[in-house]
Amino acid sequence: MFKGEINQTHYDKLMEIFAGYSDVYNALYRLKTNNEEKLNEIYKKIKQNLIDSYQISPGEIIDKISELSIYNNRYMKSYLAIVKQIVDEYHPNQVNNINMVFNYLFYKEYDIVLKRIWEKSYNDFEDAHYSSDIHHQNTIHRSIMDDDKMSLINFTEREAFDKNQKLKSVLYPFSKRGISLLELCCYHGSVDCFKFLRTKFQSEITPNCLRYSFLGGNPDIMNECLKVQKPDKICMECAIISHNIDFVTFLMNEYNIKIDLELCYKYDNLQSFLVYLDQTNDINTCFAYSPNFHLSSLLEYFISNGADINAKTKDGRTPLHYAALHNYKEIAKILISNGADINVKDENGATHLHYAALYNYKEIAKILISNGADINAKTENGATHLHYAALYNSKETAEILISNGADINAKTKDGETSLHYAALHNYKEIAEILISNGADINAKTKDGETSLHYAAFHNSKETAEILISNGADINAKTKDGRTPLHYAALHNYKEIAKILISNGADINVKDENGATHLHYAALYNSKETAEILISNGADINAKTKDGETSLYYASFYNYKEMAEILNSNKTK
Numbered sequence: 001m002f003k004g005e006i007n008q009t010h011y012d013k014l015m016e017i018f019a020g021y022s023d024v025y026n027a028l029y030r031l032k033t034n035n036e037e038k039l040n041e042i043y044k045k046i047k048q049n050l051i052d053s054y055q056i057s058p059g060e061i062i063d064k065i066s067e068l069s070i071y072n073n074r075y076m077k078s079y080l081a082i083v084k085q086i087v088d089e090y091h092p093n094q095v096n097n098i099n100m101v102f103n104y105l106f107y108k109e110y111d112i113v114l115k116r117i118w119e120k121s122y123n124d125f126e127d128a129h130y131s132s133d134i135h136h137q138n139t140i141h142r143s144i145m146d147d148d149k150m151s152l153i154n155f156t157e158r159e160a161f162d163k164n165q166k167l168k169s170v171l172y173p174f175s176k177r178g179i180s181l182l183e184l185c186c187y188h189g190s191v192d193c194f195k196f197l198r199t200k201f202q203s204e205i206t207p208n209c210l211r212y213s214f215l216g217g218n219p220d221i222m223n224e225c226l227k228v229q230k231p232d233k234i235c236m237e238c239a240i241i242s243h244n245i246d247f248v249t250f251l252m253n254e255y256n257i258k259i260d261l262e263l264c265y266k267y268d269n270l271q272s273f274l275v276y277l278d279q280t281n282d283i284n285t286c287f288a289y290s291p292n293f294h295l296s297s298l299l300e301y302f303i304s305n306g307a308d309i310n311a312k313t314k315d316g317r318t319p320l321h322y323a324a325l326h327n328y329k330e331i332a333k334i335l336i337s338n339g340a341d342i343n344v345k346d347e348n349g350a351t352h353l354h355y356a357a358l359y360n361y362k363e364i365a366k367i368l369i370s371n372g373a374d375i376n377a378k379t380e381n382g383a384t385h386l387h388y389a390a391l392y393n394s395k396e397t398a399e400i401l402i403s404n405g406a407d408i409n410a411k412t413k414d415g416e417t418s419l420h421y422a423a424l425h426n427y428k429e430i431a432e433i434l435i436s437n438g439a440d441i442n443a444k445t446k447d448g449e450t451s452l453h454y455a456a457f458h459n460s461k462e463t464a465e466i467l468i469s470n471g472a473d474i475n476a477k478t479k480d481g482r483t484p485l486h487y488a489a490l491h492n493y494k495e496i497a498k499i500l501i502s503n504g505a506d507i508n509v510k511d512e513n514g515a516t517h518l519h520y521a522a523l524y525n526s527k528e529t530a531e532i533l534i535s536n537g538a539d540i541n542a543k544t545k546d547g548e549t550s551l552y553y554a555s556f557y558n559y560k561e562m563a564e565i566l567n568s569n570k571t572k
Contacts, residue, residue, distance in 0.1 A: 010274070010305075021049055021050065024042075025270070026243045027045060028068060028079075028082075029068055030243055034075065062083050063096060066098045068268075070099065070172065076134055098114055098115050100121055100170075101125060108132065128169075130169075143155060144185055145188050146190075147188065156201075164180070165181065180204070181193075182204065183206060186209045186211075187212040189218035191221055209221075211235050211238050232257070236258075236259065239251055240259070240267050240269045252279070261313075265293055273286065283307050291319045291323050291326070294328060296331055299331060300334065309335065310340060310341050315347050316348075320342075321350075321355060324361065327359065327364055342368055345379075349381075351373065352364075353365060354388050357386070357389040360393075360394035360397045362396045376407050381413050382411065384407065384418070387416070398430055408434060415445035415446040417443045419431060419434045419435070422463065426463050431466050435470050449478050450473065451463075452468070452476065453482070455467060464484075474500055474506075480513075484500055485506075488529065489517040489518070492525075507538050508539045516542045517529075527565060530565055540569055
């Protein structure tokens, strides 16, 4: 496998150093047991080799297990049991990236909600009958998962059997278009069922059959698929997910498919990552991606072997970008102490501090700022770190940025301020922070939109009230003459309309084409807002520059109820 003595030394040394780390993830991705004693052994390895040795947070490990379980779903109950042990011992208060359906299954199994934001999806999963059993007993899919050929035969002999049926389930990867019965055999490595379907129905071997065969790991199925389909990059992705290095090197050597380093860290496959290093000796590229494994000593190894501290990935990210992206404070300190450029940008112009602001990583932000980060650096579209903090509701990071001199009124290339972004998503606390620190309440974009326009357009009621109470111009116009009330009428945002009107909005103001708010309500069939406008003195007979009334719009688009509202108020 190894080409040169120097490369072999890298591989051997690093595999020896990180044997425990690699073994844990191999055990998780290759899990093939429901035995409680064996699961306890895996949990002990997680504690020893990930949490204790490398300070990988319990929350991060839960996130990873939730994602990898979809590629080996037959053992979903085992994954849930391991996570339950982590929760019981560490009580993590933050699981940022947990898989949505895993979150639901954990709740169903243990009555514990790991991420409350996903609770709203529970009814959908309930309606879809998702279960940690994956498939219910006495179903054709369960027969295939268990490789129960006799049971499968019984299903195929029923009158209603459809050989072309497809399963749609978020419990399977690469399944948006549905999974055929043969593809299901490949995923689960169910060779007896696979052979039966091929013999009895000549079921088609699809590209997904081959891809799934690298997850299922059955060599007979894989060989049959290789007779029909040529491996592609997704096959390599599945091989990396499988944590079977023989599959990875087979695709690399026989089909010249390159190892994707992003997939190596995405699926925690350090061995494949090091095979790439062995084959290419590309220390700088490997170093650039290496922080994603959360192994400080791996970075130090690359640095000691001459890696460029500011090496970049194909997306222009440096190691420090990834440290900021994942909130790896110790790794960030190592990189900075070795001369990492604090202000280097990725291909979109984002600095490390942009990443910290995006995820509200306060400590990383402080580290970067204290080491000379440009507080007002901009991305390609002109967004500062404060724009990012406002856009993603990163309140604490916003305060840190402001206290360190961030320009409150800096504009993007489209003329948007941070306050525009706060209004966009109704982040009222961010809006208050910005306003209290001198944000221009009536700053306009290139199209002439104020923050109040944004609040009205996106139905951000609370933020609209804050803006108005701080002096926002109720009747401010865009370049085409639209006021915030035009936007409320357009979307039928009744509450926003009431707020604007009660605070002095000119009820009959016109845009550049002469259209009033009532014209907009009629044009977009906003019945309730039309009634509010009329009850507050809107001119029903007002005409546009082309002489069109609101009733004309309602009649033209056959909005009968709107026409009735307008007609019934014409004589009032």
